Amino acid sequence: MSLAFSLLSRDGPARRGQVTTAHGDFQTPAFMPVGTQGSVKGVLPEQLRELGAEIVLSNTYHLYLRPGTEVIERFGGLHRFMNWNGPILTDSGGFQVFSLAPLRKLTEEGVRFQSHIDGSMHLLSPEKSIEVQAALGADIVMALDECPPGEADRSTVERALELTLRWLERCRQTPLRGHQNLFGIIQGGMHADLRARSLARTVEFDLPGYALGGFSVGEDKAVMRRVMAEIAPRMPVDRPRYLMGVGTPEDLVFAIGCGLDIFDCVFPTRAGRNGVLFSWAGRLHIRRNQYRLATGPIDESCGCYTCRNYSLAYLRHLDKAREINASVLCTIHNLHFYQDLMRACRKAIEEGEWSEFSARRLERWAEGNSGENGDGQLED
Amino acid sequence: MSLAFSLLSRDGPARRGQVTTAHGDFQTPAFMPVGTQGSVKGVLPEQLRELGAEIVLSNTYHLYLRPGTEVIERFGGLHRFMNWNGPILTDSGGFQVFSLAPLRKLTEEGVRFQSHIDGSMHLLSPEKSIEVQAALGADIVMALDECPPGEADRSTVERALELTLRWLERCRQTPLRGHQNLFGIIQGGMHADLRARSLARTVEFDLPGYALGGFSVGEDKAVMRRVMAEIAPRMPVDRPRYLMGVGTPEDLVFAIGCGLDIFDCVFPTRAGRNGVLFSWAGRLHIRRNQYRLATGPIDESCGCYTCRNYSLAYLRHLDKAREINASVLCTIHNLHFYQDLMRACRKAIEEGEWSEFSARRLERWAEGNSGENGDGQLED
Numbered sequence: 001m002s003l004a005f006s007l008l009s010r011d012g013p014a015r016r017g018q019v020t021t022a023h024g025d026f027q028t029p030a031f032m033p034v035g036t037q038g039s040v041k042g043v044l045p046e047q048l049r050e051l052g053a054e055i056v057l058s059n060t061y062h063l064y065l066r067p068g069t070e071v072i073e074r075f076g077g078l079h080r081f082m083n084w085n086g087p088i089l090t091d092s093g094g095f096q097v098f099s100l101a102p103l104r105k106l107t108e109e110g111v112r113f114q115s116h117i118d119g120s121m122h123l124l125s126p127e128k129s130i131e132v133q134a135a136l137g138a139d140i141v142m143a144l145d146e147c148p149p150g151e152a153d154r155s156t157v158e159r160a161l162e163l164t165l166r167w168l169e170r171c172r173q174t175p176l177r178g179h180q181n182l183f184g185i186i187q188g189g190m191h192a193d194l195r196a197r198s199l200a201r202t203v204e205f206d207l208p209g210y211a212l213g214g215f216s217v218g219e220d221k222a223v224m225r226r227v228m229a230e231i232a233p234r235m236p237v238d239r240p241r242y243l244m245g246v247g248t249p250e251d252l253v254f255a256i257g258c259g260l261d262i263f264d265c266v267f268p269t270r271a272g273r274n275g276v277l278f279s280w281a282g283r284l285h286i287r288r289n290q291y292r293l294a295t296g297p298i299d300e301s302c303g304c305y306t307c308r309n310y311s312l313a314y315l316r317h318l319d320k321a322r323e324i325n326a327s328v329l330c331t332i333h334n335l336h337f338y339q340d341l342m343r344a345c346r347k348a349i350e351e352g353e354w355s356e357f358s359a360r361r362l363e364r365w366a367e368g369n370s371g372e373n374g375d376g377q378l379e380d
Numbered sequence: 381m382s383l384a385f386s387l388l389s390r391d392g393p394a395r396r397g398q399v400t401t402a403h404g405d406f407q408t409p410a411f412m413p414v415g416t417q418g419s420v421k422g423v424l425p426e427q428l429r430e431l432g433a434e435i436v437l438s439n440t441y442h443l444y445l446r447p448g449t450e451v452i453e454r455f456g457g458l459h460r461f462m463n464w465n466g467p468i469l470t471d472s473g474g475f476q477v478f479s480l481a482p483l484r485k486l487t488e489e490g491v492r493f494q495s496h497i498d499g500s501m502h503l504l505s506p507e508k509s510i511e512v513q514a515a516l517g518a519d520i521v522m523a524l525d526e527c528p529p530g531e532a533d534r535s536t537v538e539r540a541l542e543l544t545l546r547w548l549e550r551c552r553q554t555p556l557r558g559h560q561n562l563f564g565i566i567q568g569g570m571h572a573d574l575r576a577r578s579l580a581r582t583v584e585f586d587l588p589g590y591a592l593g594g595f596s597v598g599e600d601k602a603v604m605r606r607v608m609a610e611i612a613p614r615m616p617v618d619r620p621r622y623l624m625g626v627g628t629p630e631d632l633v634f635a636i637g638c639g640l641d642i643f644d645c646v647f648p649t650r651a652g653r654n655g656v657l658f659s660w661a662g663r664l665h666i667r668r669n670q671y672r673l674a675t676g677p678i679d680e681s682c683g684c685y686t687c688r689n690y691s692l693a694y695l696r697h698l699d700k701a702r703e704i705n706a707s708v709l710c711t712i713h714n715l716h717f718y719q720d721l722m723r724a725c726r727k728a729i730e731e732g733e734w735s736e737f738s739a740r741r742l743e744r745w746a747e748g749n750s751g752e753n754g755d756g757q758l759e760d
Contacts, residue, residue: 038697042704067697074673074693083689293454309463313454317418317447324422327704
């Protein structure tokens with residue numbers, strides 16, 4: 001273990017901390033932009049730094065299939081390959097196998113699956129996932145878990161939970177590089193007692209960090225929040241807590257209020273590529289006619305590169321003209337907004353104003369987003 | 381007229397100069413990146429500056445149809461709309477009407493055409509072209525010309541030449557803003573005597589600059605070069621000479637050797653989006669298997685952002701994965717290469733080494749590009 005977590009301040013369950021890795025520190029609550037294929041779509045590493053990102057996530061499934069570990073090993077790992085020298089987290093590949101691969105067969109050994117790229121057959125086992133992540137060289141690597149669908153029945157969820165625990169043991173037995181840190185994933189679906197069991201048994205592994213998994217598979221938000229509120233505060237206090245694959249600004253504020261520290265989601269990047277933009281006042285859709293002649297920025301109070309230099313009317317034009325720079329500029333704004341949100345959350349926790357801050361935010365967004373598209377219908 | 385041209389040095393017909401506009405100077409020989417829709421695809425203005433671009437071109441046809449002049453006028457012109465405060469040149473829209481619009485009818489009055497976006501009908505007349513360009517506010521605006529196809533017969537070319545001259549008079553009668561400068565276009569196709577006639581009659585207008593048009597409509601390169609070599613040196617010495625829409629690095633070196641000063645072409649940007657990369661050694665195609673494990677940059681001697689930070693293997697991966705950053709990084713490199721080429725040409729002229737420089741370049745590229753794809757088969 002080469003990861004250190006310092007808890008700097010608390011305000012109720014909400015936490016403000018710092019994680020130290022071999023590739024530098026990052027402040028928590030932290031949002032990780034997603035660089036699925038070793039690249040945050042449309043945003044270069046310098047731009048990520050400028051907008052305040054300190055750690056990025058990349059996907060083992062995608063990188064294993066293309067370009068393949070042999071290529072990335074030639075660079076000594078993902079940091080140099082993708083030109084990001086800050087902390088990186090890689091997932092196990094499990095979630096993508098369960099959601100993207102056309103054919104798959106789950107056994108005790110692992111998941112046999114077909115590549116969505118060329119149809120070739122592969123086995124993703126706990127050992128294989130760790131071996132690939134060792135080659136990628138991320139600072140935080142995730143254990144392989146089984147991710148049953150949100151609507152799975154209790155016995156399926158329970159079986160998955162137990163399999164995930166056996167796989168975690170095999171993950172732990174598989175060597176990592178010295179700077180890498182294995183996080184375990186708490187499963188149990190929407191069942192509070194199964195989540196509690198998974199938590200207790202996962203924590204026995206005494207890992208450098210823990211994640212809540214299985215929350216981005218289409219379940220009801222109210223149920224997700226109930227489970228999150230019950231489980232997150234019971235995760236080890238002295239380890240970073242990572243909520244996988246969630247979500248909207250509202251979700252993040254809620255989750256931080258439950259004591260979660262680290263987040264990732266494709267939502268801000270994918271929304272940006274679809275012209276959906278975030279602001280403190282809520283979401284707006286750049287394609288709307290009302291922005292045709294709008295000379296002002298997305299958000300007067302935003303300090304991002306896009307808002308400092310471009311108008312709503314220009315962004316609308318680029319989006320309608322399908323210009324690459326529409327994706328670039330809208331993604332920069334959205335990621336900057338997510339980082340601004342994290343900065344504001346950290347400040348509110350430090351200053352003991354979390355309750356007021358989070359209540360105000362959730363109330364404001366509930367108004368601001370009424371009538372706007374949700375997050376369900378974005379093109380890739 | 382608010383444009384000044386200083387001829388700084390000459391080496392045979394090749395010229396080294398400086399153009400001063402209300403939005404700053406640019407050095408010639410100059411290559412203008414193409415921002416068709418008010419945006420150089422995948423490259424932001426700061427990145428254009430960093431790679432050395434001093435002037436950009438944008439297309440009147442596209443901007444007139446979308447977002448429309450009303451939108452851009454609201455910003456006082458294209459400079460602020462697209463966040464580029466350096467010199468801008470806009471074309472007349474004629475070339476795009478002749479190449480993109482599905483229905484069109486040419487009369488003395490102008491060209492009636494159907495929008496390729498929504499099917500609406502429009503008239504592009506000399507007056508209309510200038511009115512739109514006045515609203516766009518470019519520093520250099522082009523007169524409307526008729527562009528007959530490369531295979532047109534002599535009488536068609538002659539008729540187009542005469543119409544272009546009558547249109548030029550109407551363009552000159554249409555008011556521009558104080559900082560704007562009208563360039564006339566010399567037509568005449570592949571017929572040296574018609575080119576000479578067009579040149580003589582166009583120069584009578586005493587304009588701040590002159591262009592050679594009609595060279596990007598698919599004619600034979602050898603014929604193009606013969607005409608260029610005959611006509612360019614006879615264009616007014618004290619005015620900038622602009623070769624429209626051409627071309628490859630080889631074309632530019634040849635044209636500079638004929639005494640041309642200003643260039644634009646979609647080739648480096650479009651090639652970049654298709655993974656075709658330029659270097660002093662010739663072209664390479666990033667999709668090739670030979671780059672799968674290549675840890676070095678596109679060109680060891682290149683100082684562009686892409687070559688300073690990324691490997692061939694990474695670019696190949698991004699291109700194959702269809703990541704936006706593949707287009708971004710490859711376009712940055714190609715535009716930087718074109719600017720490097722201009723810098724090298726200017727230096728060779730200043731130092732009186734043009735003949736050796738250009739001969740060496742053309743010889744080297746003839747070898748380096750053998751077996752590589754040409755410029756004919758790139759996706760948009």
